[in-house]
Amino acid sequence: MTDKPELDEHSGVYTTGHEWDGIKELNTPLPKWWLYINYISIVWAIIYCIFMPSWPGLPGMGYFKGLRNHSERANVAVALDKLQAARAANAQSLTSISLDQVENDPDLLTFAMAAGRSAFGDNCATCHGSNGIGSVGYPALNDDVWLWGGNLDEIKQTITYGIRSGHDEARFSQMPAFGRDELLSGSEISDLTELVLAMGGSDHDQSAAARATTNFEEQCSICHAEDGTGDRYQGAPNLIDSEWLFGGSRSEITETIANSRFGIMPNWEQRLQPWTIDSLAVYVHSLGGGE
Ligand code: HEC
Ligand code: HEC
Numbered sequence: 001m002t003d004k005p006e007l008d009e010h011s012g013v014y015t016t017g018h019e020w021d022g023i024k025e026l027n028t029p030l031p032k033w034w035l036y037i038n039y040i041s042i043v044w045a046i047i048y049c050i051f052m053p054s055w056p057g058l059p060g061m062g063y064f065k066g067l068r069n070h071s072e073r074a075n076v077a078v079a080l081d082k083l084q085a086a087r088a089a090n091a092q093s094l095t096s097i098s099l100d101q102v103e104n105d106p107d108l109l110t111f112a113m114a115a116g117r118s119a120f121g122d123n124c125a126t127c128h129g130s131n132g133i134g135s136v137g138y139p140a141l142n143d144d145v146w147l148w149g150g151n152l153d154e155i156k157q158t159i160t161y162g163i164r165s166g167h168d169e170a171r172f173s174q175m176p177a178f179g180r181d182e183l184l185s186g187s188e189i190s191d192l193t194e195l196v197l198a199m200g201g202s203d204h205d206q207s208a209a210a211r212a213t214t215n216f217e218e219q220c221s222i223c224h225a226e227d228g229t230g231d232r233y234q235g236a237p238n239l240i241d242s243e244w245l246f247g248g249s250r251s252e253i254t255e256t257i258a259n260s261r262f263g264i265m266p267n268w269e270q271r272l273q274p275w276t277i278d279s280l281a282v283y284v285h286s287l288g289g290g291e
Contacts, residue, residue, distance in 0.1 A: 004017075005017060005027070006024070008024065008026060011026060013026045013027065013028060014026070014027045015027060049064075049066075050066065050067060051066050051067045051068045052066040052068060052070055053065050053066045053070060053071070054066060087115075090107075090108065090111045090275075091273070091275035092275075093108060094108060094111070094112060094275045094278050094279065095274050095275050095278060099152040099153065099156065099278060099281055099282060099285075100152060102278070102282055103152075103282065103285075109282070111279075112278065112279040112282040112283070113279075113282065113283055113286065115275070115276060115279035115283075116276075116279035116280045116281075116282055116283025116284070117283055119272065119276050119279060119280050119283075120132070120280060120283055120284070123268070123271075123272070123280075124280070127265075128140075128141055131287065132284065132287045136245075136246060136247055137245065137246060137261070137263060138263075139245055141284050141287050141289070142287040142288040142289060143243070143288060143289045144288075144289040145238065145241060145243045145289070146232065146289065146291070147230075147232065147235045147236075147237055147245070148163065148171055148232055148235045149232050149291070150285070150289055150290055150291040151285075151290070151291045152281055152282070152285050152290070155281045155284050155285055155290075156277060156278065156281040157171070158171060158265065159268050159277050159280055159281060159284075160267065160268060160269050160277055161267045161269060162264075162265045162266050162267030162268070163235065163263065163264065163265035164262060164263065164264045164265070165264060165265060165266050165267040166267075167267040167269065169267075170267060171235060173223070173234040173235050173236065174260070174262065175223065175236070175256075175260040175261065176219075176260060177258065177259045177260040178192075178219065178257050178258060178260070179257065179258025179259060180258060180259050180260075183219070184215065184219065184257075188212070188215055189254060189257050189258050190208065190254065191208045191209070191211045191212035191215070192212045192215055192216060192220070192257055193250055193253045193254045193257060194206075194208035194209040194212065195208075195209040195212035195213065195216055196228075196239055196253050196257070197209070197248075197250065197253065199228045199239045199240045200239060200240060200241075200242045200244070200248055201240075201242050202242075202248065216228075223236035224236050224237070224238075224239055227240070228240045245261075245263070246261050268280075
């Protein structure tokens with residue numbers, strides 16, 4: 001240790017005078033601007049800690065709430081209340097007029113479409129695909145093909161009560177399992193498969209299809225209609241439109257006839273607000289196939 005500053009000959013910088021084992025410390029202080037910013041930050045932090053929520057777990061008072069008593073949670077609650085209030089008026093008008101009228105009211109329509117689109121993403125897209133494109137067993141909602149009906153009221157009824165959902169008001173029907181319950185023999189079912197392929201315009205065995213016509217009239221036409229166009233009252237699909245809910249290959253059709261299908265659409269009456277269901281009906285109706 002020496003008292004007088006010493007000039008280091010290698011770097012041209014004065015030393016602090018500290019020395020350990022022959023190693024000397026150069027005197028290179030922090031830039032002034034840096035120091036001032038540092039001091040200002042410390043002052044700012046102290047002021048911030050006094051006014052804003054800062055210290056966790058103080059005995060007897062939980063966290064220190066700060067002199068401003070600021071709370072993000074409270075802000076969110078206020079914002080949500082405002083949103084609810086803003087929606088309430090629209091929700092109220094939506095449920096008080098018919099859905100046809102909603103489609104003619106530009107403001108309400110915009111509101112219903114936005115609400116319907118977001119509710120669809122949250123609740124329906126898992127099964128029906130985004131924008132209602134559908135997949136095997138889950139009908140597309142953006143085309144003209146409807147199992148149960150595609151006008152606003154029919155769509156609303158489907159959403160409210162579901163299909164085979166167990167709700168008392170649910171849409172219900174059940175195609176017999178012709179193979180599993182031994183109503184028809186294996187060869188009758190394979191002949192019927194050829195007939196269904198023929199109806200859908202696919203390659204098929206003509207003589208097998210011809211053999212199946214009597215069985216179709218006796219066993220199938222009561223639901224699918226004699227010409228195969230289906231029956232919306234029973235949710236029985238059209239078999240001649242070459243649109244398949246459960247697949248139109250030979251093996252898929254045989255599977256449907258032998259074991260039948262039992263597509264379940266949940267009911268939403270208890271889970272969604274009436275105005276949300278109305279919005280969903282308007283949204284689904286707008287997807288491309290609304291009647
Ligand atoms: C768990 C899967 C599932 C969810 C979730 C679901 N659906 Fe469905 N939905 C189905 C199935 C399966 C069918 C067809 C039932 C059948 O075979 O008849 C269906 C049928 C429908 C139909 C009738 C289509 C027609 O052709 O008549 C509409 C409309 C519909 N769903 C709308 C919705 C809406 C809106 C939501 C969201 C609130 C929703 N679905 C949620 C499975 C689902
Ligand atoms: C009691 C009414 C009923 C009878 C009888 C009936 N079906 Fe069905 N069929 C349905 C219903 C309902 C569906 C749709 C099932 C679902 O959505 O879960 C269906 C679906 C089908 C499908 C699937 C269509 C697709 O788009 O994937 C085929 C194929 C079919 N039936 C053929 C037949 C044949 C062949 C017979 C006669 C041997 C028959 N059905 C008898 C009600 C019936």
